[in-house]
Amino acid sequence: MKDKTFLNGGDNIFYKDGSTTYIFWTDYEGTANYPAVRAMRVVEDPAVYPVVPLQAMPFFWRGKVRFFENYSGLYYIDSDDENTDFAVFKFDKKAGIFKDACRFTSTVAGWVPEKGKDNPVCQAVAAKKYQTRETAPMTSVVPAEEYKKFKTMTCQNAEAENKKKNRTFSFDDCLNKDDSVDFELASETTGTGVGLKIDYNNDGKDEILTGAYYASGSGAGCAHTLFRIYDSPDAPTRLITNGKPGDVYFHGGNTGDGYEISCNGGKQEIVTVEGKNYLLTADKTGPKRLDEITTLPDGTNKTEQLCSFIPKREYQ
Structure with a gap:
């Protein structure tokens, strides 16, 4: 991800690819709060949202999921509850899946108010x-x-x-x-x-x-x-x-x-x-x-x- 320009992101996101606009959002299901990503495609105005058939939405931890977009595409980041391990996935529009982009970790160097x-x-x-x-x-x-x-x-x-x-x-x-x-x-x-x-x-x-x-x-x-x-x-x-x-x-x-x-x-x-x-x-x-x-x-x-x-x- 050479281009680090951040366009938009959050729990839910509208992602425009040419003439097609997608909407992605995250639900946390059940008492265990497992993340479940939803994806739909806007096909007309007023909007109708048929589900995009995503074959794979990999998750490694039960933490929070956030979407973000830059000029190279759409990504989501999955982290554990303690924000020490992270995995980033990129949306492959042709395959209709998210693919592994990178992984990284963090350590706490100190605390500030x-x-x-x-x-x-x-x-x-x-x-x-x-x-x-x-x-x-x-x-x-x-x-x-x-x-x-x-x-x-x-x-x-x-x-x-x-x-x-x-x-x-x-x-x-x-x-x-x-x-x-x-x-x-x-x-x-x-x-x-x-x-x-x-x-x-x-x-x-x-x-x-x-x-x-x-x-x-x-x-x-x-x-x-x-x-x-x-x-x-x-x-x-x-x-x-x-x-x-x-x-x-x-x-x-x-x-x-x-x-x-x-x-x-x-x-x-x-x-x-x-x-x-x-x-x-x-x-x-x-x-x-x-x-x-x-x-x-x-x-x-x-x-x-x-x-x-x-x-x-x-x-x-």
Whole structure:
């Protein structure tokens, strides 16, 4: 592709070849969001769109598909979810298929703030100039007997919920799991047996956060680690971002406040910058967003997103 002049591109594209105009677009089908490219040809005005018979639409990853056009023709690029591997295909109008054009990879050389690019806190986090607090076994964060009482309560709640759904569940198995192994905290969310005591919301008082793990096998699957607020052995844990006991980040979001955590190994961490604590959300590749959490008079939490981060990439 010697001519790099970019004419147009995106999720859908009109491509004119002589007297024929094509329209290409991408649907993402099913809960797994597999890409499916559609192609039609405009044959008259008003437009009628019979399908162009494409014999091959190769895909290598379940990521995003984008079309682009330059003076040498029409292409689409297919990438994995992490944008590390790319394949480019060129449309062969005679054969009616896309053919392999090139492949390349990218690596992350660093991170820069996108939202909050002029905020010193965002700049500090992008440069990894912050302090972190390591989690510890919950039996060292709260008294062991108190934590045992807490486990009993959560296992009882889980037993009741599973009974409602006619699912097999063993209270004894739940209770007898080691503290470092999972037990149910909320829907599809299990405890990890670790936590920390910290003033995460900067109100001058230390609170207890307990580690949790969310995993769902529906659709493309989703897994992330997170914090839930531990109030007492008699109370259900609460989601850290909104302070509500019943909520989970179903497939990474759906809490109604715009907060999202990656299904691709997302994780939460409390970081300290210039003496103030923030919630840092990352995935396997690096930081994604930084939020400041405020507890409201009714006991619920509000998050204010201060920063989002994008990678500096090198391609080869």
